[in-house]
Amino acid sequence: MDFILIQFLTGLANASALFLIASGLTVIFGVTRIVNFAHGSFYMLGAYLTWTITRALWDWSGREPALFIAGILLAALAVGAIGALIEIVLLRRIYRAPELFQLLATFGVVLMIQDIALAVWGPEDLPLPRPPWLRRFVEIAGSRFPQYDLILIFVGPAVLALLWFLFQRTRFGVLVRAATQDREMVAALGVDQRVLFTGVFFLGSTLAGLGGAIVLPSQSAFLQMDLAIIAEAFVVVVVGGLGSVPGAFLAALLIAQVQAFGIVLVPKATLVLVFLVMAIVLMIRPYGLLGRPQAHARAATGAVEPVIRPAPAILGWAGAAALLVAAAAPFFAGPYMVTVLVELAVFVLFAASLHFMMGPGGIVSFGHAAYFGLGAYGAALGLRYLAVPMEAGIVLAPLLAGAFGLVFGWFAVRLSGVYLAMLTLAFAQIVWAAAFQWVEFTGGDNGILGVWPSEWAREKGAYLWLALALCIGATLLLRRIIYAPFGYALRATRDSELRAEAIGLNAVRIRLGAFVIAALGAGLAGGVYAYAKGSVFPTYISIPKSIDALLMVLLGGVQTVSGPVVGALAFHTLFLTVLQAFTWWRFILGFAIVLLVLAFPQGIAGFVRQRWERARGLEAA
Amino acid sequence: MLSVRQLNAFYGRAHILRDVALEVARGEVLVLLGRNGAGKSTTMKAIMGLVRPAPGSSVSFAGTEIAGSPPYAIARLGLGYVPEDRRIFTDLTVMENLEVGRQKPRDGLDPWTPQRLFAIFPNLAAMKDRPGGRMSGGEQQMLTIARTLMGNPRLVLLDEPSEGLAPVIVQQMAEAIRAVKAAGLTVVLSEQNLHFAERVADRAAIIEKGIVRWTGTLDALRAEPAIKAQYLSV
Numbered sequence: 001m002d003f004i005l006i007q008f009l010t011g012l013a014n015a016s017a018l019f020l021i022a023s024g025l026t027v028i029f030g031v032t033r034i035v036n037f038a039h040g041s042f043y044m045l046g047a048y049l050t051w052t053i054t055r056a057l058w059d060w061s062g063r064e065p066a067l068f069i070a071g072i073l074l075a076a077l078a079v080g081a082i083g084a085l086i087e088i089v090l091l092r093r094i095y096r097a098p099e100l101f102q103l104l105a106t107f108g109v110v111l112m113i114q115d116i117a118l119a120v121w122g123p124e125d126l127p128l129p130r131p132p133w134l135r136r137f138v139e140i141a142g143s144r145f146p147q148y149d150l151i152l153i154f155v156g157p158a159v160l161a162l163l164w165f166l167f168q169r170t171r172f173g174v175l176v177r178a179a180t181q182d183r184e185m186v187a188a189l190g191v192d193q194r195v196l197f198t199g200v201f202f203l204g205s206t207l208a209g210l211g212g213a214i215v216l217p218s219q220s221a222f223l224q225m226d227l228a229i230i231a232e233a234f235v236v237v238v239v240g241g242l243g244s245v246p247g248a249f250l251a252a253l254l255i256a257q258v259q260a261f262g263i264v265l266v267p268k269a270t271l272v273l274v275f276l277v278m279a280i281v282l283m284i285r286p287y288g289l290l291g292r293p294q295a296h297a298r299a300a301t302g303a304v305e306p307v308i309r310p311a312p313a314i315l316g317w318a319g320a321a322a323l324l325v326a327a328a329a330p331f332f333a334g335p336y337m338v339t340v341l342v343e344l345a346v347f348v349l350f351a352a353s354l355h356f357m358m359g360p361g362g363i364v365s366f367g368h369a370a371y372f373g374l375g376a377y378g379a380a381l382g383l384r385y386l387a388v389p390m391e392a393g394i395v396l397a398p399l400l401a402g403a404f405g406l407v408f409g410w411f412a413v414r415l416s417g418v419y420l421a422m423l424t425l426a427f428a429q430i431v432w433a434a435a436f437q438w439v440e441f442t443g444g445d446n447g448i449l450g451v452w453p454s455e456w457a458r459e460k461g462a463y464l465w466l467a468l469a470l471c472i473g474a475t476l477l478l479r480r481i482i483y484a485p486f487g488y489a490l491r492a493t494r495d496s497e498l499r500a501e502a503i504g505l506n507a508v509r510i511r512l513g514a515f516v517i518a519a520l521g522a523g524l525a526g527g528v529y530a531y532a533k534g535s536v537f538p539t540y541i542s543i544p545k546s547i548d549a550l551l552m553v554l555l556g557g558v559q560t561v562s563g564p565v566v567g568a569l570a571f572h573t574l575f576l577t578v579l580q581a582f583t584w585w586r587f588i589l590g591f592a593i594v595l596l597v598l599a600f601p602q603g604i605a606g607f608v609r610q611r612w613e614r615a616r617g618l619e620a621a
Numbered sequence: 622m623l624s625v626r627q628l629n630a631f632y633g634r635a636h637i638l639r640d641v642a643l644e645v646a647r648g649e650v651l652v653l654l655g656r657n658g659a660g661k662s663t664t665m666k667a668i669m670g671l672v673r674p675a676p677g678s679s680v681s682f683a684g685t686e687i688a689g690s691p692p693y694a695i696a697r698l699g700l701g702y703v704p705e706d707r708r709i710f711t712d713l714t715v716m717e718n719l720e721v722g723r724q725k726p727r728d729g730l731d732p733w734t735p736q737r738l739f740a741i742f743p744n745l746a747a748m749k750d751r752p753g754g755r756m757s758g759g760e761q762q763m764l765t766i767a768r769t770l771m772g773n774p775r776l777v778l779l780d781e782p783s784e785g786l787a788p789v790i791v792q793q794m795a796e797a798i799r800a801v802k803a804a805g806l807t808v809v810l811s812e813q814n815l816h817f818a819e820r821v822a823d824r825a826a827i828i829e830k831g832i833v834r835w836t837g838t839l840d841a842l843r844a845e846p847a848i849k850a851q852y853l854s855v
């Protein structure tokens with residue numbers, strides 16, 4: 001009994017920080033309709049700034065609790081100011097851009113802040129040196145319970161009460177609630193939205209900063225905090241209902257309790273448990289506990305999509321020629337070049353598989369790396385536990401990915417837009433956490449080594465041929481499916497679900513089919529990659545890897561069949577040749593993404609198409 | 622007060638308004654008449670900045686050029702807008718809806734307060750704390766006008782205020798518009814209902830396919846059955 005009470009209290013304490021972060025995210029989303037990836041970065045900055053500011057205050061005059069509280073508040077406000085600045089400089093310009101680009105832009109900010117934090121605070125974890133009053137315990141039911149955690153339990157409800165007052169009793173709050181429903185009408189009534197949006201961003205970022213600040217005494221500040229928390233925050237926001245602060249509170253309580261008890265009951269699978277809870281909630285209430293259907297659902301990639309155009313014949317010939325040159329590479333190029341070509345083949349398939357669901361299907365996944373990683377781990381785990389040879393491992397890889405694709409896709413394809421993006425990302429995070437946490441089974445951070453191909457394919461040239469045959473073959477197969485009846489049906493469901501249903505298509509089943517096919521493709525790519533590298537690591541499943549896939553597809557253009565191929569080649573070459581040479585490549589990549597979105601808010605493909613049409617005089621006079 | 626010249630507007634590539642011109646004098650009630658899809662709502666949205674006026678358009682309000690300005694800036698100059706689909710904030714109470722509309726008092730005009738508005742719209746007084754989503758269509762229509770008046774506009778654009786209302790409510794609406802006029806405001810309203818227009822308006826402009834076909838007083842319009850037959854569905 002006592003143990004249950006203690007776990008329950010621990011859950012309540014953890015719920016507070018989770019609620020602060022999720023409420024900030026949900027408030028920002030409610031008004032601006034932007035899903036702010038950088039919210040996790042604000043949380044991380046909150047922890048780091050608290051570390052710096054509190055220590056400075058303590059050095060200046062004694063280690064008083066009051067100074068600690070002042071440090072927390074100052075750090076939170078500083079984070080709020082940073083958030084407001086980012087809103088003014090960046091987000092304000094892209095409120096009308098498609099959701100996908102907004103998400104990418106905020107991810108660019110994530111990358112930039114990661115490198116800034118590394119430059120300022122260094123790579124080490126930074127614990128706050130705790131004075132005695134921060135280390136004190138209280139006796140509860142015969143057990144020792146940290147006094148600080150006891151205080152934290154009240155922070156969540158207190159902030160909920162403050163937010164309630166702000167939203168119900170102040171003009172700012174009334175305007176925010178009105179804008180959540182109908183921004184344009186609020187503007188037509190004379191309210192300057194820019195001030196409102198910046199204010200909301202300040203508020204949301206402050207909450208995230210405060211969340212990071214209050215966890216510092218029990219954790220350290222560290223560089224992976226941002227992406228670790230953002231997936232959890234997404235889960236809480238989705239479970240609570242997008243835009244609902246009380247929903248976020250309930251969901252934070254629920255998820256934190258699941259985690260608190262899960263850690264005791266199934267210590268290696270807390271995230272799986274969290275996922276199950278989320279799945280159950282979404283099955284019963286598709287829009288979360290207190291959420292409502294979104295009024296203006298938009299296609300994630302922009303306006304009505306044109307028909308996907310087949311590549312011009314010349315591009316086909318160029319591709320065939322490039323393939324021949326690549327296949328001949330072992331005869332004239334060095335081993336490094338051959339290795340690079342194998343990777344290129346892998347990434348072409350990886351990008352093509354994401355494109356398959358994004359382009360014709362309109363299903364934008366923010367967690368496609370999950371299936372890539374599942375493929376890689378499928379091959380590696382098969383070898384480790386079942387001693388399957390490469391020939392079987394290559395088959396196992398896509399099958400494992402496809403099986404998970406079927407399960408995750410079952411939930412994902414029922415949703416669209418932001419919910420879909422958040423859910424796919426959360427799924428990927430779960431797979432990542434399993435690979436990372438379940439050390440006995442997956443080797444955790446050390447990965448699995450010694451995943452080598454069979455004897456006949458061990459020579460680099462032979463493996464290149466195998467990789468080309470599998471990856472390019474699968475890519476061509478995907479292309480065939482786009483122009484097969486299934487592809488047409490898929491596009492019909494993308495353009496109008498209702499109309500597709502009216503002509504007898506089962507939209508959900510078709511979308512699920514696309515999801516599974518894409519997972520199969522990514523899984524095969526992952527399997528080929530695993531044998532090429534001889535090892536697998538959790539980084540194969542990380543969020544940045546998913547974003548890489550998105551960038552490849554976007555670079556090439558979503559609505560062209562050759563797009564992902566061109567995009568993968570361009571991205572990978574760029575990455576290998578240019579970015580890796582720089583120490584601060586994350587900052588550079590993030591900055592490039594932000595600039596790209598600012599320069600082409602409709603996407604590069606959209607921009608090119610517009611230019612093309614204008615050049616041909618299609619634009620109305 | 623309001624002078625619109627060569628107003629052109631597009632939805633995508635569709636050319637909706639073609640060189641619309643309107644002159645509205647201080648204190649008068651002008652009615653835009655036209656059939657469904659004639660371009661009445663688009664004209665109002667373009668004046669308000671909710672639809673971008675094409676380059677070359679001119680909208681001048683109380684001496685200030687406002688074509689191309691953002692909606693909030695136009696509203697702050699004293700232009701009120703009541704959309705045809707009402708767009709009440711359904712989660713907000715009546716009082717909160719009014720609060721969203723509130724702007725600073727304007728020189729030379731008696732500032733609107735909820736009390737003053739309740740005198741014109743007595744129905745609202747009884748439901749101050751009711752969420753907008755739980756009001757009847759007529760009550761919502763009253764609220765949306767009251768909400769706009771809270772901004773102390775000099776001129777209000779009223780898009781089809783009588784649409785879909787029961788005869789009793791239409792009667793109240795006509796009285797309300799006369800009260801607004803009596804308070805010194807200028808009104809531009811759009812209508813398909815000629816009888817309603819005749820009860821409240823001084824002058825009319827007839828729009829068809831985005832082109833202003835006729836302007837004149839309502840008395841003059843009464844004398845031209847041919848015009849009525851051609852452009853209006855009487």
Ligand SMILES: Nc1ncnc2c1ncn2[C@@H]1O[C@H](COP(=O)(O)OP(=O)(O)OP(=O)(O)O)[C@@H](O)[C@H]1O
Pocket residue numbers: 632635637655656657658659660661662663664705813
């Ligand atoms: N959002 C839109 N996108 C594209 N076309 C539009 C849009 N809104 C209106 N239109 C078109 O613009 C034209 C003018 O529409 P508008 O709403 O101004 O007409 P109206 O005179 O207000 O009609 P009603 O009396 O039915 O309200 C119509 O042909 C309509 O189809």
Ligand SMILES: [Mg+2]
Pocket residue numbers: 661662663705780781
């Ligand atoms: Mg209309």
